[in-house]
Amino acid sequence: MSARKEALRILFEVFKNNKFSNKLLSNLKQTTAMSKEDIAFVFKLVYGTIQYKIYLEYVVNKIIDSNKTDLKIQILLWMNLYQLKFLKAKAYYVINEAVDIAKSINKNYSGLVNKVSKILEDENIWEVKIKNKQNVFPLENGFPFWLYKKIENDYSKEQAQQFILHSNIESKISLRLNTLKISLEDFEKKYFEKYKLEKSQLIEYFYLSNKNIINQEIFLEGYVTVQDQMSGYASYILAPKENSKVLDMCSAPGGKLTHLAQIMKNTGKIHAYELQENKIHLIKQNLSRLGVKNVILECKNALEIEEEKYDFILLDAPCSGYGVIRQKPEIKLKKYSEQENEELVLLQSKLLEKAYNCTNKGTEILYSTCTINKKENEEQINNFLLKHKDIEKIYEKVFFGNEYDNDGFYICKMKRI
Ligand SMILES: C[S@@+](CC[C@H](N)C(=O)[O-])C[C@H]1O[C@@H](n2cnc3c(N)ncnc32)[C@H](O)[C@@H]1O
Incomplete structure (x- = not known):
């Protein structure tokens, strides 16, 4: 299955059946024969589309009637817009593959290409035009108004905006070195360079990395576990x-x-x-x-x-x-x-x-x-x-x-x- 089709399948499970994307993605990682690059692309498409769903849906709804459009087709459009706007993908590839996928869902959706093309032609389509100007920032960043307001009321506007921006940044993997299985010296000698580890500024034995460690010796032998620094900070x-x-x-x-x-x-x-x-x-x-x-x-x-x-x-x-x-x-x-x-x-x-x-x-x-x-x-x-x-x-x-x-x-x- 192509990466885009796989991403669409997962997104459908998330939006239709309220499944958690991280679980579906980790299942995919363990069972698929896809290349590393394709898996990484599926992760990007899935996370990105969910992160910006509120904004993507707002834009797509300018040109379709959501009540009359199959949910899968809507999700496909959100995914396409995500690639065009945030990944700066080449329109030609995105549209061609989208058409093929749309046809396999429902042949009647051949007009899809035109709709996406229209979006591309009209720069104004990306603009958020709503009465309440305070809500432009959360909408553009795919964040719900109610939660934005809640954080602003609980803390401050600056804090709420910072929180929103940070919530859309891709996270590195946070690892805890397990001293029950390996000493700090041996661990750093063996793995520090290999996994380009970055020491946590917050807490001892924690590291950040961009490399995948699941199913690698470092993980299977129990030398590390995946754990956010904050989660570690609680026990610390x-x-x-x-x-x-x-x-x-x-x-x-x-x-x-x-x-x-x-x-x-x-x-x-x-x-x-x-x-x-x-x-x-x-x-x-x-x-x-x-x-x-x-x-x-x-x-x-x-x-x-x-x-x-x-x-x-x-x-x-x-x-x-x-x-x-x-x-x-x-x-x-x-x-x-x-x-x-x-x-x-x-x-x-x-x-x-x-x-x-x-x-x-x-x-x-x-x-x-x-x-x-x-x-x-x-x-x-x-x-x-x-x-x-x-x-x-x-x-x-x-x-x-x-x-x-x-x-x-x-x-x-x-x-x-
Ligand atoms: C925030 S998670 C815990 C994470 C865990 N401490 C860790 O660091 O991996 C909360 C857990 O509490 C469990 N839970 C919810 N209500 C509970 C209850 N009444 N008694 C015991 N566990 C409960 C949930 O199933 C969930 O797994």
């Missing part, structure tokens, strides 16, 4: 001591869990819970590949676990995920209802209460989310602290993603006194 800030007793309430896929084990040098015990059964194998794979030996894993609702007392607790809560839009751009296309938002915030507060019930004097809790929504972060923690006067806040920070080429993230470390 919690800093569980060797031989301590640790609780990880929401574990899958196990990025922070395996990092906690690394920090503890495989000593002590980590009790790890995860609600979703279909994610347990991912955690198990990671534990085994990375040589982690101090984890007791159970598939269980963390709200129902026994209230044992722990020295350190990690609550990496389920959240709206606005901080990881760079990697999962479809997140910005789904607006949660008021009720869904309230349910999510309530679940987080119940999990925090559960965490509290597992503390002793001196226990340290780290609450984190991969979102920049104040209700799930600062406000959630303020409410928790109001209820529990014996909990002291030690560290709190929101990251927006532009600081260290990282994901957006919230971290709050607390201690029971």
Whole structure:
């Protein structure tokens, strides 16, 4: 199958069936016989089209009636415009292949070429003309108004605009060196040059790279794992001591869990819970590949676990995920209802209460989310602290993603006194 056809198939799954693009793309990588270059092109087309979908749809809707056009054809047009506008692709190739693909979907769409050609002829077609001038910036950058407004209200206009621009920048792969399997010296000697690694400015043992490492020795042997720097920062800030007793309430896929084990040098015990059964194998794979030996894993609702007392607790809560839009751009296309938002915030507060019930004097809790929504972060923690006067806040920070080429993230470390 051609790269464009493959990209269209994946985009259809995303837009029609609400599938996550990163999962579909990683499946493709593992199963396809396509060349590396073609796979990279599919990634670009899929991510780019989702990233700019709001803008591309706005432009395409100037010339088609979306109610009367097959969704697949619409997606094909969005994908074409993305290539023409953002990849500066040669119009001739894009249009020719689009026509072939359109014919294979529905022969009646032969007029497609004309429509795309018209877009090309008319420079004004790209212009955003809307009444509310404040919304031009988010629309041109494929960002939803409601989320732009929310970030502006929660923080500032500058922050919201910076966040939008950063969310469209292609991310490098962030890797954690696994010291349970290889020493820093041996690792750098063997792989630093080979993978053109760049040391993280934020946190030890983390590196950025543009090279693919999946299915390579460096990955298969468990010398590294793919983990965003911010995700690593959570376990780093919690800093569980060797031989301590640790609780990880929401574990899958196990990025922070395996990092906690690394920090503890495989000593002590980590009790790890995860609600979703279909994610347990991912955690198990990671534990085994990375040589982690101090984890007791159970598939269980963390709200129902026994209230044992722990020295350190990690609550990496389920959240709206606005901080990881760079990697999962479809997140910005789904607006949660008021009720869904309230349910999510309530679940987080119940999990925090559960965490509290597992503390002793001196226990340290780290609450984190991969979102920049104040209700799930600062406000959630303020409410928790109001209820529990014996909990002291030690560290709190929101990251927006532009600081260290990282994901957006919230971290709050607390201690029971
Ligand atoms: C942000 S992710 C955790 C990421 C993980 N800590 C890591 O670093 O790889 C949140 C996880 O919490 C799980 N989850 C949601 N509600 C839960 C609950 N009540 N009990 C346990 N796990 C839950 C979700 O299935 C999801 O895998």
